[in-house]
Amino acid sequence: MAKEKKVVSRKNMTKRQWTWHLMKQNKVGYLMVAPYMILFFLFTFLPVLLSLIIGFTDFNMLQWPHFVGMRNYVTMFLDDELFMTALKYTLFFALITGPASYLLSFVVAWFINDLNPRIRAFVTVIFYAPAIGGDVYLIWRTLFSGDSYGWVNAWLLKMGVVQSPILFFTNPKWILPLCVIVALWTSLGTSFLAFIAGLQGIDRSQYEAAAIDGVKNRWQEAWYVTLPNMKPQLMFGAVMAITGSFTFGGIVTNLAGNPPTDYVGYTLQHHISEYGSVRWEVGYSSALTFIMFLIMFGTNLLITRIISKVGQS
Numbered sequence: 001m002a003k004e005k006k007v008v009s010r011k012n013m014t015k016r017q018w019t020w021h022l023m024k025q026n027k028v029g030y031l032m033v034a035p036y037m038i039l040f041f042l043f044t045f046l047p048v049l050l051s052l053i054i055g056f057t058d059f060n061m062l063q064w065p066h067f068v069g070m071r072n073y074v075t076m077f078l079d080d081e082l083f084m085t086a087l088k089y090t091l092f093f094a095l096i097t098g099p100a101s102y103l104l105s106f107v108v109a110w111f112i113n114d115l116n117p118r119i120r121a122f123v124t125v126i127f128y129a130p131a132i133g134g135d136v137y138l139i140w141r142t143l144f145s146g147d148s149y150g151w152v153n154a155w156l157l158k159m160g161v162v163q164s165p166i167l168f169f170t171n172p173k174w175i176l177p178l179c180v181i182v183a184l185w186t187s188l189g190t191s192f193l194a195f196i197a198g199l200q201g202i203d204r205s206q207y208e209a210a211a212i213d214g215v216k217n218r219w220q221e222a223w224y225v226t227l228p229n230m231k232p233q234l235m236f237g238a239v240m241a242i243t244g245s246f247t248f249g250g251i252v253t254n255l256a257g258n259p260p261t262d263y264v265g266y267t268l269q270h271h272i273s274e275y276g277s278v279r280w281e282v283g284y285s286s287a288l289t290f291i292m293f294l295i296m297f298g299t300n301l302l303i304t305r306i307i308s309k310v311g312q313s
Contacts (some may be wrong), residue, residue, distance in 0.1 A: 101187030191237030
């Protein structure tokens with residue numbers, strides 16, 4: 001006679017006992033996610049926690065950290081002019097390149113989604129190539145080189161538009177617009193591929209049902225059918241866009257150097273690198289890092305709330 005399976009009732013157990021029961025019941029699932037959770041704890045959660053703790057110390061990597069309380073944060077907001085400059089340009093780039101690259105990735109993926117599979121694959125490679133290229137900045141440094149050998153300067157000189165070469169990446173007037181253009185040019189990366197995958201995974205019958213329910217054009221299809229079905233991809237793309245926009249300093253460094261002329265385009269990424277890797281003021285650098293983390297975390301919460309409203313009337 002087969003052994004009867006014991007039925008466990010939630011009513012006879014405390015919350016802690018019920019939780020432990022569910023964990024034992026799903027132990028295989030926990031074992032499967034354990035490697036990821038361990039790596040996440042070691043390389044994401046623990047560094048953020050250590051950054052928060054070290055941010056309250058004076059630490060130079062050679063001597064034992066000395067607790068200084070809120071001094072690093074007071075210095076940051078009241079006595080560090082470069083921090084305010086870095087914060088200004090960081091927020092500027094985040095507000096410009098973040099939403100723009102996100103929308104650009106989705107719109108391009110949306111428009112090429114209905115192409116023939118072979119043509120779509122070719123076009124996808126064309127748009128994705130800048131994100132996976134080696135030294136992609138070499139193209140822009142060659143185009144806008146500050147001498148007559150730069151292609152743009154050569155054309156301008158040949159046509160008589162200018163009398164002497166323009167120093168594009170050392171002229172404060174040109175640094176910001178050129179860096180923003182390069183950022184958008186390289187923005188069709190992983191989130192772009194995620195959007196294409198999400199679009200391909202939508203059941204076509206949902207569009208037919210939507211048409212019966214009164215959806216009349218592609219914009220309504222996008223709002224009521226496409227976007228609600230792509231919420232996981234939209235969230236992933238948002239996280240990637242936020243991360244990319246707040247790490248804009250790498251583009252500025254590759255094109256205009258570190259620091260750029262008159263600190264135009266100088267970001268928190270530059271400031272953190274300056275104090276952490278050059279001056280070895282790790283305590284202050286950790287405080288800067290934690291402030292940047294809070295800004296990115298707050299932005300992520302805001303985007304999550306906005307995406308949750310997608311598809312609602």
